[in-house]
Amino acid sequence: MSQRSSSPRSPVTEPAARATNLTKVYGTGQTRVTALDEVSVEFARSRFTAVMGPSGSGKSTLMHCLAGLDGVTSGSARIGDTELAQLTDRQLTALRREKVGFVFQGFNLLPTLTALENITLPLRIGGRRPDAGWLDTVVGTVGLADRLDHRPAELSGGQQQRVAVARALASRPDIVFADEPTGNLDSRSGAEVLGFLRDSVRELGQTVVMVTHDPVAAAHADRVVFLADGRVVDELHEPTSGAVLDRMLQFEAQAPARRH
Numbered sequence: 706m707s708q709r710s711s712s713p714r715s716p717v718t719e720p721a722a723r724a725t726n727l728t729k730v731y732g733t734g735q736t737r738v739t740a741l742d743e744v745s746v747e748f749a750r751s752r753f754t755a756v757m758g759p760s761g762s763g764k765s766t767l768m769h770c771l772a773g774l775d776g777v778t779s780g781s782a783r784i785g786d787t788e789l790a791q792l793t794d795r796q797l798t799a800l801r802r803e804k805v806g807f808v809f810q811g812f813n814l815l816p817t818l819t820a821l822e823n824i825t826l827p828l829r830i831g832g833r834r835p836d837a838g839w840l841d842t843v844v845g846t847v848g849l850a851d852r853l854d855h856r857p858a859e860l861s862g863g864q865q866q867r868v869a870v871a872r873a874l875a876s877r878p879d880i881v882f883a884d885e886p887t888g889n890l891d892s893r894s895g896a897e898v899l900g901f902l903r904d905s906v907r908e909l910g911q912t913v914v915m916v917t918h919d920p921v922a923a924a925h926a927d928r929v930v931f932l933a934d935g936r937v938v939d940e941l942h943e944p945t946s947g948a949v950l951d952r953m954l955q956f957e958a959q960a961p962a963r964r965h
């Protein structure tokens with residue numbers, strides 16, 4: 706069977722990414738930390754999922770394992786039908802470039818390149834020509850058509866993050882992982898970026914998984930998955946910020962009990 710995802714034979718219902726009994730242990734002996742403890746979770750295609758949980762609960766580790774940025778200790782991490790542990794480093798690099806988009810808290814744009822050059826850079830590094838129609842759609846969706854010649858320093862933080870979102874979407878990836886994408890933005894720019902992420906899911910059929918601490922940001926998602934102490938402890942569908950906040954407060958209250 707092919708190790709490549711999104712083969713024409715893949716069933717439509719196959720999740721964009723999934724972890725099955727995924728355990729990730731860092732260090733040994735005294736410094737051993739179980740960052741993920743038998744986590745099983747699926748991220749459906751064309752859905753916007755937020756991952757929440759207290760600091761140290763394993764959110765970034767889950768994202769890194771599913772994106773092939775970090776290996777797993779046991780269990781499975783898959784993008785589509787591709788088992789990441791079975792790929793060589795070279796295959797992993799190609800998968801990240803072709804199938805996965807990333808949005809980081811700090812934008813990570815190259816200052817000497819224009820917005821358009823930043824957006825198409827990962828494609829050009831991979832030797833691929835951008836699909837002009839898709840690129841127009843993405844640029845239109847994130848509202849950047851009149852800013853494409855600007856360099857990052859000539860753009861606001863919100864506009865820079867919109868460039869980063871367009872860059873993540875440019876290869877039409879199977880899944881976009883966004884790590885605190887609004888962490889460096891004021892609430893208005895943050896809401897705009899979240900709106901564009903949501904539009905990329907609703908209108909373009911993209912799949913987004915976003916780590917956030919912010920209940921207002923999480924409320925833009927279709928679903929919220931809660932982690933605590935390296936485990937999935939709950940989830941909410943069609944969340945409101947109030948419901949997310951309530952759930953977070955419950956987990957905070959239960960945390961001392963869980964640790965004993």
Ligand SMILES: Nc1ncnc2c1ncn2[C@@H]1O[C@H](COP(=O)(O)OP(=O)(O)OP(=O)(O)O)[C@@H](O)[C@H]1O
Pocket residue numbers: 731732738739740758759760761762763764765766767
């Ligand atoms: N490279 C590493 N080496 C050792 N321990 C690590 C490493 N990365 C993460 N950890 C540990 O694994 C646990 C989970 O960390 P992780 O960064 O996934 O949590 P998080 O929920 O993303 O936290 P935050 O919200 O603070 O970013 C923590 O105890 C952390 O200290």
